[in-house]
Amino acid sequence: MKTPVSLWILVARTDVPYMLKTIPHQIRACNYPFVEKVLAIDTAPLIGDKRYRYNTGSQEQLETACQTLVEQGIIDRIVKIDYNQALIKQIYTKYFGQQQALQMLDHTHNWKGSTVYASLYCLEASASNYYLHFDADMLLYQNPNYDWISEAIKLTESVPTIAAIRPRCGPPHLEGKAFHPHTFSQDERGFLAHKFFSMRAYLLNRNRFAELSPIPLMWKHRPLLSRYLPQPLQSVAAKLERQLTRKKGPVKGAIESFEPMTSKKLEKTDYIRADLLSDQAWTIHPAKHTPEFIGALSNLIDAIEQGKYPSAQAGHYDLLLNEWLNFLVLSK
16 A cells, blocks of 8 residues: 655646646656645736746636646545635745744745745645645646655655655756756665755655754845834835945844755755656756746647657756757657
């Protein structure tokens, strides 16, 4: 019997253009008997650069797309992120410690508008101890005779320093090259060890991941002293304060992404993120959701599910769209 695993995919309005294709693809490719397959809807207003994504859908379109996936039997249920202040405090306290949590109550998203709290909310709401997350745009290949999730769980159980694990980043290179932006080391037990945590795809043991607490709070922009003034005076005082101190950012400040904060904890401990070395499963991340990407998506998915890819993509984590567009034309 396979280990119980919960699959949670966090979606927002920015995912509307592609989620009806990518999410069924992710579940097909994994081919695992998940105990639950959940779509978590982030209902918070878009902030930061998320407001300027290509062809962002409305909240109504997002909820309709989620309901479509339930009606098709692809997803089991839909959950809306609960932004109750007491719950935010409780979850932040668990992962960041009480003192840091009090500073974070007004910061559910990072400075770019990406989720911090919602990712932890999903983790806490999981029905099983093993929890799998995919960003809604991730693309995945898995050989039909391979089971990356079972292999990852086996490694997690045998290596107590694995805080999170995932398939290899990018399809295999003939010479074994991997073009990662961060340093890593190869472990003879069958994985690449990273000190950088990736939010885009990860499988973890919830009990072990909680051992990382307290994760260090990192500010992109520290809160201004102007925040202590009455609301009507804050904007004027903040403008003057920025001029005098050369500080940037909103009055209440803006926190870093969950990735660098968790990575900082990995750097200070023996814990690692592990990428499987097997070439039987790999992911590709579409860095940009351009009209050309959306138009080619169905063909991209078809090729990836067959394990096909342009030679230039080998070893690269981010999607090289121009290479793929040429490859797809030549493959017709």
